[in-house]
Amino acid sequence: MFKKMMAMLMTLVMLLSATAAIAETADHQPVTISYYSTQAGVDDETVATLAKFMEQYPWITVNYYPCGDDQLAAWLALYNGGNAPTVSLLDCGQILNYSDYMVDLSKVEDTSFWSHVLSGTEFFQKEGSDAVYGIPGSYQGFSLIYNKTIVKKVFGEDFDVNTVNTVDKLVKFFDDIEAAGYPSTVVFSADWALGAHYLGCQLFSEWLGDKATQRQIMADLKDGKGGLIDNEHFNNLMDVFDILKAHNINKADPLADTQEGDLEMLAHGKVATMFQGDWNWLAIRTFENIDELGIMPLPLTNDETDARNGKILGSCPKGYAVDKFQNTPEQQAAGVILAQWLALSPEGEDFMVSLIGSTLPFDNVTAVNENPLAVSTQEYLSAGKILDCSTYLCEGPTDFWLVCGPFMQAYLAGQMDRATLADEIAEYFADLD
Secondary structure: OHHHHHHHHHHHHHHHHHHHHHHHHHOOOOEEEEEEEOOOOOHHHHHHHHHHHHHHOOOEEEEEEOOOOOHHHHHHHHHHOOOOOOEEEEEHHHHHHOHHHEOOOOOOOOOHHHHHEOOOHHHHOOOOOOOOOOEEOOEEEEEEEEEHHHHHHHHOOOOOHHHOOOHHHHHHHHHHHHHOOOOOEEOOOOHHHHHHHHHHHHHOOOOOOOHHHHHHHHHHHHOOOOOOOOOHHHHHHHHHHHHHHHHEOOOOOOOOOOHHHHHHHHHOOOOOEEEEEHHHHHHHOOOOOOOOEEEEOOOOOOOOOOHHHHOEEEEOOEEEEEEOOOOOHHHHHHHHHHHHHHHHOHHHHHHHHHHOOOEOOEOOOOOOOOOHHHHHHHHHHHOOOEEEOHHHHHHOOOOHHHHHHHHHHHHHOOOOOHHHHHHHHHHHHHOOO
């Protein structure tokens, strides 16, 4: 009898669900839209996720466009062929470059989803405008990745890395680790890591002040008005880099390292720290017997009351944008629904968190993240302890790291002094069109 009742109840639930879907579909005109994603290597999983969306919104059909090898070229080819994707997951810089094609998401009919966004909208806004052209798709944190296993062995189970909140304390932290028999840090020497993550993202960031201050310093450098050698923040940044250099496990041959080799040393307890970001988990998770890892701030001043010393850097690399150039108003409305759903639904969360291992900049995330570095980022993000570097990433010269990264490599190898480095950076800006 119980089984018969359960079967009847299940049948009733299915009938009610089907009836609700039919009724909901009847209230909307069927519409076909398209989705283009630059999240490569997960096409099958993306299709499966979109199928779940279409189950929930049966009047919307979504066609999926995979990105291919040259992501920007493939996206532009769709536009040139008159098949602009309704929704695109793109790099923040791309969205801003082509914002004339995009819906201003701050003015859509339902803006309630913005109340869940902790950070990231600044990466999709142009200077002097309140328009927002993308919904943050993920968030990345970077600073000192540290081996928790080593730190616990040296300082005890209850040690709080956030107490390392001055440069002097950082030096003592490194010295104590080395006294216990562990190398304290490794400096990853790739030009993009030194030029973008260490130099660019920190030099032109909230460390300098608000966005107006950051923009003014970049403008002064372009106009040849400002040098860096007398800039306090530049010198603080390089003072700490000198500390990293002095403690670098590879200091005998600092340019001979590899990203995989550095990460493997960090993950296997052969070095305690490395300045990099949570995205490195994709490589780290392929290793066996991984130690416990986390992210801690990198202090740049000796002022314990300086709140910046307790923050990590954060960026929003990609976002969901909706086309208004080749899509009808009906398609745009459906596209906004899809973009919100991909960002904020449990299914979208599961895709980005469980599969990709990303941090999400929202206050309602329930998916469990198995990326311990992303968990650290989420903690700092939720606590509001993030240093904004969107001015550099969205408005700075796109080839800064490509040109200035080798200067940082030369400095790391002892082939260039600080004054020359400052002059080279200033000359680079002065030569910009």
